[in-house]
Amino acid sequence: xxxxxxxxxxxxxxxxLPAALHAMMGSDxxxxxxxxxxxxxxxxxxxxxxxxxxNDVLVLVASGSGGLEAATQxxxxxxxxxxxxxxxxxxxxxxxxxxxWGMKATVLAAPYGSAVKPEAVEEALAKNPNIxxxxxxxxxxxxxxxxxxxxxGLAVKKTNALFVVDAITGIGTMPLAIEDWGLDIVIGGSxxxxxxxxxxxxxxxxxxxxxxxxxxxxxxxxxxxxxEKKNAVNGESAWTPNTSLLLALAEALKYIKTLGMDxxxxxxxxxxxATREAMKALGLELFxxxxxxxxxxxxxxxxxxxxxxxxxxxxxxxxxxxxxxGSMKGQIFRLAHLGYFDFHDLFxxxxxxxxxxxxxxxxxxxxxxxxxxxxxxxxxxxxKVPELAVx
Ligand SMILES: *Cc1c(COP(=O)(O)O)cnc(C)c1O
Numbered sequence: 001x002x003x004x005x006x007x008x009x010x011x012x013x014x015x016x017l018p019a020a021l022h023a024m025m026g027s028d029x030x031x032x033x034x035x036x037x038x039x040x041x042x043x044x045x046x047x048x049x050x051x052x053x054x055n056d057v058l059v060l061v062a063s064g065s066g067g068l069e070a071a072t073q074x075x076x077x078x079x080x081x082x083x084x085x086x087x088x089x090x091x092x093x094x095x096x097x098x099x100x101w102g103m104k105a106t107v108l109a110a111p112y113g114s115a116v117k118p119e120a121v122e123e124a125l126a127k128n129p130n131i132x133x134x135x136x137x138x139x140x141x142x143x144x145x146x147x148x149x150x151x152x153g154l155a156v157k158k159t160n161a162l163f164v165v166d167a168i169t170g171i172g173t174m175p176l177a178i179e180d181w182g183l184d185i186v187i188g189g190s191x192x193x194x195x196x197x198x199x200x201x202x203x204x205x206x207x208x209x210x211x212x213x214x215x216x217x218x219x220x221x222x223x224x225x226x227x228e229k230k231n232a233v234n235g236e237s238a239w240t241p242n243t244s245l246l247l248a249l250a251e252a253l254k255y256i257k258t259l260g261m262d263x264x265x266x267x268x269x270x271x272x273x274a275t276r277e278a279m280k281a282l283g284l285e286l287f288x289x290x291x292x293x294x295x296x297x298x299x300x301x302x303x304x305x306x307x308x309x310x311x312x313x314x315x316x317x318x319x320x321x322x323x324x325x326g327s328m329k330g331q332i333f334r335l336a337h338l339g340y341f342d343f344h345d346l347f348x349x350x351x352x353x354x355x356x357x358x359x360x361x362x363x364x365x366x367x368x369x370x371x372x373x374x375x376x377x378x379x380x381x382x383x384k385v386p387e388l389a390v391x
Contacts, residue, residue: 004318009345011141011169011295011322011336012064017195017255020248027244036243037235043246044232046253050261051171051186053178053204058228059249060201061242064168064189067201069097070223071164071185075209077217078102080132083124083161085116085152089142089325090166094135101218106131112143112328113297115290118151125159132212133162138170139294142325144334146174146292150181157182162209168192169294172261173268173338184209192294193264193339195255196248205229264339268293271337271346274376278350281372282357282364287324287332294338297324299331301362306333312356319352343381346373 008015029035040059047057060066076082080103084094087110098105108124110116116136125131134156138149149165156163162184167176171186172193178186184206191198203225213226227238256264272293279286279298287297300306306323307330313319324332335349350369357364 004316007317007319007345007348009319009321009336009341009349011192011334011338012189013191013198014193014195014336014339015341015345016197017248017252017340019255020196020251023247023251024244026247029243031237031241031243036241039246039250040232040237040241041235043250043253046250046257047202048204050253050256051176051178051188051202051204052261053186055178055204055206056210056229056232057202057204058225058232059237059241059246060203060223060228061199061237061239062201062223063191063198064166064187064201065093066223067168067187067189067203068093068166069101070201070203070225071187072097072101072103073216073218073220073223074225075162075164075185075213075216076101076103076133077215079104081106081128081130083108083121083128083131083134085121085134085136085147086110087115087137087143087145087147088112088140089328090137090140090168094137094166098135103133113145113287113289115140115145115147118148118155121152122155125155125161129159131159131161133164135164136166138165138167138176139173139292141169141295142328143288144286144292144295144297145288145290146170147290149176149183153181153183156184162206162212169338170292172256172264173272173292173294175265178204179206182206190245190249193268194249195252195340196245199242199245200249265293268337268339268341270376270380271341271343272296274343274346274373275335275337275350277372277376278346278369282354282369287328295322295334295336297328297332297334300333301357304360304362305330308360309333309353309356312359313352316356316359317348317352319349321349343373343377
């Protein structure tokens with residue numbers, strides 16, 4: 001018998017920042033008080049700071065999908081023509097949302113593990129000037145793929161269409177120059193790089209999008225962003241907010257500001273690179289040909305179901321990692337890097353993976369994956385004084 005601490009290592013929910021978790025204990029406040037208004041104003045302002053935008057950023061009580069739905073119903077009308085870039089399960093979610101709200105969707109689909117090319121977006125926009133919105137995932141979490149939202153944004157910016165970016169795992173893992181790249185509506189979620197539990201969605205909205213909202217006719221009640229904006233100005237939310245998560249978020253944003261958004265992104269990128277090197281050293285193949293830094297999707301050795309790896313992480317080490325979604329189930333396992341992940345986590349994950357592979361008849365030279373991570377650490381971080389963000 002030996003101790004196995006539980007470790008949540010999935011790409012959402014992600015590991016929690018202890019200070020944020022502790023802050024949730026202060027939830028016995030009322031939301032129509034000065035205490036709350038101060039908290040809410042701080043959170044809204046800090047969200048703008050870490051996202052690097054002066055666009056309005058609103059907070060909704062919902063998981064990330066609520067933010068996707070709000071972005072649809074507040075800026076578009078039934079019958080509108082939309083262009084969906086779909087490279088995985090979350091791209092398919094955009095298509096389902098369009099269907100639910102009666103928008104007409106043209107789908108630019110890339111096979112799982114691949115990405116939609118910006119040129120295809122430019123071409124589709126040139127062919128159909130009636131397109132009112134282009135929808136994409138900055139980071140497609142189901143496959144571990146990153147989209148070139150900069151090139152896409154610059155193409156959409158030249159048209160009247162709005163560019164709607166599900167950046168739920170893009171935020172904190174890749175640069176996103178919201179205004180410069182013309183990202184009109186950017187959606188985030190609390191349980192990803194923000195290091196707090198699920199339940200809040202964030203929506204950053206450009207002035208181009210607000211202007212379009214004036215004539216959008218899709219019905220809305222709970223997710224009424226104009227109403228939220230009006231209330232936000234006074235430090236309030238339209239409905240009863242999720243006070244405990246806002247307390248957590250305030251702490252997490254303080255931490256991210258101290259760290260610096262660039263460093264949060266750099267952290268994810270370095271861990272992702274080290275992970276790719278480790279997988280190569282272990283002879284494992286990456287699933288994505290455009291791998292992002294939120295999560296790395298890896299194919300198990302030939303003949304092995306990835307579910308075995310996921311199960312053994314849990315049973316042997318009490319570590320929770322994710323399988324593929326939908327038809328990718330059994331085909332891949334996913335190692336996350338977004339938010340509160342560090343080298344300590346990665347060393348353990350790679351060492352454990354080596355043991356799991358060996359225990360299942362796939363001989364590995366113990367330490368070969370770990371050594372690859374050590375090489376990346378040594379090259380990138382060895383000589384730096386590690387003064388940053390100890391918490
Ligand atoms: C997590 C995630 C979502 C939102 O899912 P919820 O379960 O509604 O929070 C949407 N898009 C992407 C890319 C995600 O990773």
